[in-house]
Amino acid sequence: MVTRRQILGGGAFLAAAATWTKTSAMGLPEAPVMESPDMQTPIFPSSGPDYQPVATLNGWTLPHRVVGGVKEFHLVAEPVERELSPGMTAYLWGYNGQSPGPTIEAVEGDRVRIYVTNRLPEHTTVHWHGMILPNGMDGVTGLTQPGIPPGKTFVYEFDLVKSGTFMYHPHADEMVQMAMGMMGMFIIHPKDPAFMRVDRDFVFLLNAFDIAPGSYVPKVMTMTDFNLWCFNSRLFPAISPLPVALNDRVRVRVGNLTMTNHPVHMHGYDFEVTCTDGGWTRPEARWPEVSIDIPVGAMRAYEFDAKYPGDWAIHCHKSHHTMNAMGHDVPTFIGVDKTEVARKIRRVQPEYMPMGNRGMADMGEMEMPLPDNTVKMMDGWGQFGPIEMGSMFSVVKVREGLAATDYADPGWFEHPEGTVSYEWTGDTPVPVKSGDAKTMPPAATHGGHTPG
Structure with missing residues (x-):
């Protein structure tokens, strides 16, 4: 992480920074810049009320300073370059070097002062989505x-009068500015450190872009026909995993600023919905799910006890939303014999590879030339081969012995012997011992669980 003053001192961004100088910035809090698209380590509080900080998938938390008891933050709205996935970069608008912008974290009862500097070519504002504050x-x-x-x-x-999960985004030329990537998360932790306490707390935004292969700038007029569906402006396999220690209490907070709903499904667990845009869900009103539908402009948080080790998929259950660079006008060739047409095409294009007549799974493992600045429709490899997913997909990695501050990718799960699906060759299967803690512990209900 570097500061904007350091960047300007080094001569970068000078063309865009004509009105932003070290002199004009005197007295403002630093505006740190994040250039990495990787998930950064959470910032644990060093003073004030204790809380479990959030880990932002492929994102980071904005540092602050305290002046006269007020927490001061500095957001800079500006053009940014975001790596959606290795091999594909988008020219977006965002905050402090990235899209989405940094997560803001504070505590219920805090007074915050947020400086917003505009380095865009047009005016902007920031709306604090879901928060109770003065009208002005x-x-x-x-x-x-x-x-x-x-x-x-x-x-x-303004004062932070309630805890929960909130978002920020412009309410100025909103169609363009949000389509260009201007958004972020705002987390307000409870003033009681024991209330709704968890061991791991993850947060990310669902967002989408329409970027034609070979181009860099989103089509801001698109209403429904998006081709790139993202967790925090990233596409699988470039989305961070969610590392979790065995038996952790885990919260996942998801905000949706796309143009459609998303049924987010997590494998291997049932969970409780413990928070919505309006606040915390009372214990008697929580409901169990394995998928939670997140409406447009809304947030949902769910919690589970990480009792089952493994690599568990988490993804949007709209199947087109787990495919990269979707081409919606591609015809269906399932069942079509393309032998003869492939032979003729190869006379003029020897590298032509016919696909689609057996389905699209071949896309997961084929390596073929792509247009500049685009990604494969399906990408990512696991220990058993191509995963055949993209876009809104990641992995919750539950591991025994993971340190409380360790958010690094622990690698692929080492399956105990006899616990991986296998080909039947006529032999009598060897039964897996039920209740083995290394395979599948007995199911447990989470009803009425109130941490703290």
């Missing part, structure tokens, strides 16, 4: 404030 801090251009002109800095200041 709500960030709606023309209604509650004038737009922040390019080169100017505005201040938002």
Whole structure:
């Protein structure tokens, strides 16, 4: 992580920073920049109330300073380059070097002061989605404030009156600015450190882009026909895994700022929905799920006890949303004999590979030339071969002995002998001992669980 002042001192971004100088920035909090697309280690609190910080998938938490008892943050709205996946970069708009912007974390009862500097070519605002605050801090251009002109800095200041999971995004030229990637998460931890305490707390946004193969800038006029579906502006296999220690209490918070709903499904577990946009779900009102549908402009958080070791998939259950660079006008060739047409095409294009007549699974393992700046429809390899997924897909990796501060990828799960599906060759199967803690512990209910 570097500071914007360090970057400007080194001569980078000078063309875009004509109105942003070290002199004009005097007195402002630093505006750190994140250039890495990888998930950063959570920032544990060093003072004030204790809390379990969130880990943002392929993201980071914005540092702050305290002035007169007020927590001060600095967001910079600006053009950014985001690596959606190795081999594909998008030219987006975001905050502090990335899209989505950094996660903001504070504690219920805090007073926050958020400086927002605009380095976009047009005015912007920030709306604090779902939060209770003074009307003039709500960030709606023309209604509650004038737009922040390019080169100017505005201040938002308010008290955090409730804990929960919230988002931030512009309410200025919203269709364009959100389609370009301007959004982020805002987490308010309970003032009681024991309330709803968990051992691991993950957060990410669902977002989508329409970027034609070979191009870099999203089509901002797209309403429904998106071709790239992301967790935090990343595509599988470039999405961070969720490393979890065996027996951890785990929370996953998901916000949706796409143009459609997403049924997020997690394998291997049932879980409880413990938080919505409106706040924490009372224990008697929680409901069990294995998939949770997240509406547009909404947030859902769920929790589970990590009792079952393994590599458990987590993904959107709309099948097209687990495919990269979808071409929606491609005809279906299932059952078509392409032998003769392939022979003729190879006369002029020797590298032509016919596909689709048996389904699309071949895409998972074939390596073929791609247009510049695009990704395979299905990508990513596991220990047993191609995973044949993309876009909104990741893995919850539950491991025994994982340190509380360890968020590194632990690698592939080492399956105990006799616990992997295998080909039957006519022999009598050897039964797996039921209840083996290394395979599948007895099912447990989570009803009424209230940490702390």
